[in-house]
Amino acid sequence: MGTRTVSINTDIGEGFGVWGVGDEAPLMDQVTAANIACGFHAGDPDILRRTCEMAAARGISVGAQVSYRDLAGFGRRFIDVPTPTLVNDIVYQIGALQAFARIAGTVVSYVKAHGALYNTAARHPGQAHAIAEAIGLVDPDLPVLCQYDTVLWHTALDAGLTPQAEVFIDRSYTDEGLLVPRSHPDALVVDPSAAAKRAVDMVVTGSVDAVDGGTATVLPDGAATIAMCVHSDTPGAVDIARQTRELLGRNDVALVGIGGGRHD
Template structure:
């Protein structure tokens, strides 16, 4: 039994710093690196890619809406053709820094409001699929199980990777509780680690209303901007390893 652990990184901008990327890179196996549209600047992207390559962590393009002020967490009603171009632009920018560091972009994961929108928004989901296919159809894509995004990606011949969120609450339907709702973000490392083991071993977890829901996942996400993210990621990794679960990236990375 094995699982990938991913985290959002490269989200600092100029003198504004967010998250402890160096510490997280010592724990996770995949790094969702911001591409400059919702967060990150060129120097941050370069440093993050260099750190990931040094530790053998797979680099993923964390693509989002063009929304620096809102951190990519606001829906943007962008025309599908423009959205596809934006996604290609972001993958290409990050891929340049990944190659300078000695690797390349290994997968694509949408960020924030885009991630949530393409659970159901067919046109935007299709636009992101078209962008990935146009850039590199061998790239795996990471997303929510049951989403339009993964369905359309699979129909287009892309490799789909199912994701569960270690530190987010779920609805009974298996979607994420909005960050605007109380209890949407979980903060207890022990509780989060125990829930992750349940997910990996196929047991249902508690939904926000007290019912249970089963989440099928190939990768677990710990948000890099969550309070105590490093401690939480280590708790998850330790609990899984202690139960005999092998932690490994779903996408190959350059040798450290």
């Protein structure tokens, strides 16, 4: 296993107006990084401020969870946004979160695309370039969370950015190492002990069993730091995060933030 370290991140702050979110404190207590919705697929100014304050109080990393402008579809629908417009949309979202992070006494320390934008950028050069260009314009030192060996991974490297290899504790994989569509009956991994064991296996082997029976490579050789995601709307998310955290600890894997952040 070497000296690999792990951050556990979660998509969070995903309410809007009267469609609020439940008590997110228990999940925030288990993670080391918060991917905060920036208003395009979810999140409003009240939620952004409150969620940044929750993260700052715990000393965990704050990440901009950027998306298509798609409140109705929760950012899970592909939208063929022209590259220049998508660049500006992403810059806008990062900037909004930066303002609320500053008020809370913390900073935005990484960027992660949400939902359909995340999955599309894994294959779509134009949208991958939009994400990379936006980050480069705002702060080229911000890591971008993405799946290893995807179009976005290589685009980030070519742009001089830092791609952070990310795996998913609660999602199933295709044999290409990409996420199984949510419409698939086995898209989610909801048993906490099974999810935790699989997470540790990914850290150790750099691979994961795919739904078709094959094996997919999900981490580069020698990756020192790995980002692991559990979605806040996955059933049992708190237990999944807690058991993963505990099992990683029993295997001497250190937990860290992303681009900074306390993890005790």
